[in-house]
Amino acid sequence: MLEIKNLHVEVEGQPILNGIDLVIPDGEVHAIMGPNGSGKSTLSYVIAGKDEYDITDGDILYNGESILEMDPAERVAAGLFLAFQYPIEIPGVATMTFLRTAINAVRKEREQDELSIPDMMKLIQAKAKDLGVKPDMLKRGLNVGFSGGEKKRMEILQMALLDPGMCILDETDSGLDIDALRIVSEGVNALRSETRSMLVITHYQRLLNYIVPDKVHVMSDGKIARTGGKELALELEDAGYAEYDEELA
Amino acid sequence: MELVRTEAENGLISLSQDAPLDGPSWLKDLQDKARAEFQALGLPNRRVEEWKYTDLKAAMKVAFQPVDQGDITQAQVNELLGSDLAELSTQALVFVDGQLNEGLSDLSVGEGVEMLSLKAALADDVSWVKPIGTVQQNERDAVQALNLVLMQGGAAIKIAERQEVSKPIHLIFVSTASSESSVASRLFFDIGAGANVEIIESHLSLQNQASQTNLVTEVLVGDWAKVRHVKFNNDNKESVHLSNVIGKLGKESDYGLFQATLDGGLTRNQVEIRYDGDEAKADISGVALLSGKSHADMTLVMDHAALACESRELFKTVLDDEGRAVFQGKVVVQPGAQKTDGEMMSKALLLSESAEFDSKPELEIYADDVLCGHGATTGQIDDELLFYLKARGIADAEARALLIQAFVGEALELIENDTLRDYVIDQTLAWYEKA
Numbered sequence: 090m091l092e093i094k095n096l097h098v099e100v101e102g103q104p105i106l107n108g109i110d111l112v113i114p115d116g117e118v119h120a121i122m123g124p125n126g127s128g129k130s131t132l133s134y135v136i137a138g139k140d141e142y143d144i145t146d147g148d149i150l151y152n153g154e155s156i157l158e159m160d161p162a163e164r165v166a167a168g169l170f171l172a173f174q175y176p177i178e179i180p181g182v183a184t185m186t187f188l189r190t191a192i193n194a195v196r197k198e199r200e201q202d203e204l205s206i207p208d209m210m211k212l213i214q215a216k217a218k219d220l221g222v223k224p225d226m227l228k229r230g231l232n233v234g235f236s237g238g239e240k241k242r243m244e245i246l247q248m249a250l251l252d253p254g255m256c257i258l259d260e261t262d263s264g265l266d267i268d269a270l271r272i273v274s275e276g277v278n279a280l281r282s283e284t285r286s287m288l289v290i291t292h293y294q295r296l297l298n299y300i301v302p303d304k305v306h307v308m309s310d311g312k313i314a315r316t317g318g319k320e321l322a323l324e325l326e327d328a329g330y331a332e333y334d335e336e337l338a
Numbered sequence: 339m340e341l342v343r344t345e346a347e348n349g350l351i352s353l354s355q356d357a358p359l360d361g362p363s364w365l366k367d368l369q370d371k372a373r374a375e376f377q378a379l380g381l382p383n384r385r386v387e388e389w390k391y392t393d394l395k396a397a398m399k400v401a402f403q404p405v406d407q408g409d410i411t412q413a414q415v416n417e418l419l420g421s422d423l424a425e426l427s428t429q430a431l432v433f434v435d436g437q438l439n440e441g442l443s444d445l446s447v448g449e450g451v452e453m454l455s456l457k458a459a460l461a462d463d464v465s466w467v468k469p470i471g472t473v474q475q476n477e478r479d480a481v482q483a484l485n486l487v488l489m490q491g492g493a494a495i496k497i498a499e500r501q502e503v504s505k506p507i508h509l510i511f512v513s514t515a516s517s518e519s520s521v522a523s524r525l526f527f528d529i530g531a532g533a534n535v536e537i538i539e540s541h542l543s544l545q546n547q548a549s550q551t552n553l554v555t556e557v558l559v560g561d562w563a564k565v566r567h568v569k570f571n572n573d574n575k576e577s578v579h580l581s582n583v584i585g586k587l588g589k590e591s592d593y594g595l596f597q598a599t600l601d602g603g604l605t606r607n608q609v610e611i612r613y614d615g616d617e618a619k620a621d622i623s624g625v626a627l628l629s630g631k632s633h634a635d636m637t638l639v640m641d642h643a644a645l646a647c648e649s650r651e652l653f654k655t656v657l658d659d660e661g662r663a664v665f666q667g668k669v670v671v672q673p674g675a676q677k678t679d680g681e682m683m684s685k686a687l688l689l690s691e692s693a694e695f696d697s698k699p700e701l702e703i704y705a706d707d708v709l710c711g712h713g714a715t716t717g718q719i720d721d722e723l724l725f726y727l728k729a730r731g732i733a734d735a736e737a738r739a740l741l742i743q744a745f746v747g748e749a750l751e752l753i754e755n756d757t758l759r760d761y762v763i764d765q766t767l768a769w770y771e772k773a
Contacts, residue, residue: 137729138728138729139725139729160728160733160734161725161728162731165730165731179726179741180744181743181747182740182741182744182747187727190732190736190740191727191730191731194731195731198731230744247730
């Protein structure tokens with residue numbers, strides 16, 4: 090369970106999040122929608138532990154414990170996972186090497202045995218196949234020369250491999266055509282379970298046709314402005330964000 | 339004006355009164371000239387343009403003395419090499435404290451391959467070693483001049499025309515001295531037309547004592563020949579390692595040199611390539627990983643004197659602590675060397691505020707139809723990349739090591755031999771763990 094309590098965040102003295110309250114129980118999928126600049130991505134980065142943000146008030150608890158003092162790698166071991174909106178290209182780090190390093194780092198931190206190379210290869214290749222990640226991509230530099238869809242599939246592959254309890258998907262639909270969106274969504278849906286929660290951040294309702302949320306929150310000006318069921322997304326699709334966005338209103 | 343000489347210069351002049359190797363009269367003439375050159379030039383210092391960033395005169399306080407060849411067993415040599423290199427199937431020549439150790443070396447004559455100790459080759463005045471001392475053409479280079487007089491040993495290797503040498507030739511230089519020592523060695527290669535050979539050079543120290551190494555390698559690459567040459571050194575932090583690789587490339591030949599420097603005291607890897615035949619190509623690359631107060635200088639001159647030749651240079655330097663690296667790359671395109679294609683890139687990654695990287699690329703172009711470019715970058719570890727790796731559960735230190743590995747990886751990819759490449763990768767990983 091993820092609990093965000095009265096979270097206030099600033100960047101270089103500029104307030105971005107102004108008191109977020111949000112609870113995502115185990116097994117639920119919540120969506121956060123909102124206009125550009127409402128603080129959606131900031132929230133995802135703050136949960137993941139990026140260090141350029143000043144948390145001026147509030148707390149984030151995961152399974153009852155505050156994660157604010159944990160570094161990003163510890164948060165991953167604890168069960169949090171952020172799928173990036175813009176996955177980073179790292180030339181010179183082979184994708185397979187990166188995946189092996191990440192999996193074993195997390196297993197070690199979770200006091201699980203490291204996987205042998207053959208077991209690791211089997212695991213990675215099986216999950217890669219499910220997501221339509223071609224073997225050739227695993228040999229290339231991480232995300233180097235990958236298409237938008239391939240990068241997002243690689244994010245979901247990492248999510249599947251690191252076995253998180255709480256997945257945050259930051260604008261996973263951006264830059265995807267309809268086929269890629271379907272494949273990525275199927276990958277995400279396959280990971281839904283009673284013990285795993287998800288926070289899906291998106292600007293558009295389209296993604297939520299594929300990944301159907303239990304709850305939808307509208308974010309505006311660094312706060313949750315409204316919460317509803319999945320039908321709220323459809324309402325936003327029709328009415329737009331004007332009601333929530335001073336500049337649009 | 340009266341020259342004020344340093345203690346090291348006086349020591350070197352006194353050492354150079356007698357040349358350790360007995361050679362024919364042509365060599366004695368060259369040595370007399372070189373001795374006079376060194377006396378006139380002294381040790382290079384910051385007032386000499388090519389040594390502006392590497393003041394050898396200031397850094398080298400005293401001249402260490404050469405030592406007699408010490409004892410070392412095959413097992414000790416293998417241990418120093420590490421299992422990867424020791425198990426690599428090569429024809430190995432082992433030089434102990436500057437002398438070829440025939441007991442540890444494999445001097446068996448393979449088909450089309452002649453290997454002689456430099457001492458024997460000069461004593462017998464073997465005809466094909468006559469270019470020794472003349473491949474180097476720079477008369478203003480005090481270090482090269484000094485080597486010609488002070489060389490104690492080395493090897494002369496001739497590869498016959500069209501010979502495909504199956505095993506790499508591994509030149510292993512080991513210092514066994516239990517105190518400071520100096521070593522001056524020279525290698526001479528005569529690679530026949532159309533031949534194909536791989537050369538590996540390792541520089542090792544048994545007792546990790548400070549040493550002063552002066553190494554000159556002269557390589558004549560015949561027409562259509564292909565040479566792959568990899569050199570690594572990992573010297574003591576008080577050591578001075580001066581290396582010169584001087585190559586002359588024949589028509590359509592292909593020479594690749596990769597040099598890896600890990601720490602050390604003061605290291606200068608100087609390379610001078612002269613393109614003598616049309617359409618030759620050279621790929622000169624390397625990595626330097628420097629911590630503490632290590633100083634490494636990569637100076638190269640690519641002298642295009644023929645048509646449509648190609649030069650590629652890629653250097654990656656990682657600097658921690660007060661490490662300092664110098665890159666000086668000069669591409670010269672002589673009048674008439676049309677269609678020259680030169681690309682030079684030097685990149686440094688600074689891990690500390692006190693590290694320093696000096697880069698001086700130079701193009702001297704006297705032809706109008708050429709394609710030459712150079713670039714240099716200096717940067718730090720990218721925070722976005724670092725965060726991405728950490729957001730995948732990889733701890734800070736390991737994430738940094740991966741990014742450093744990725745940075746040098748582009749250059750390491752250029753080592754064609756898989757075992758050697760893996761060896762260099764392991765060495766670099768060991769360096770990050772230590773740093």
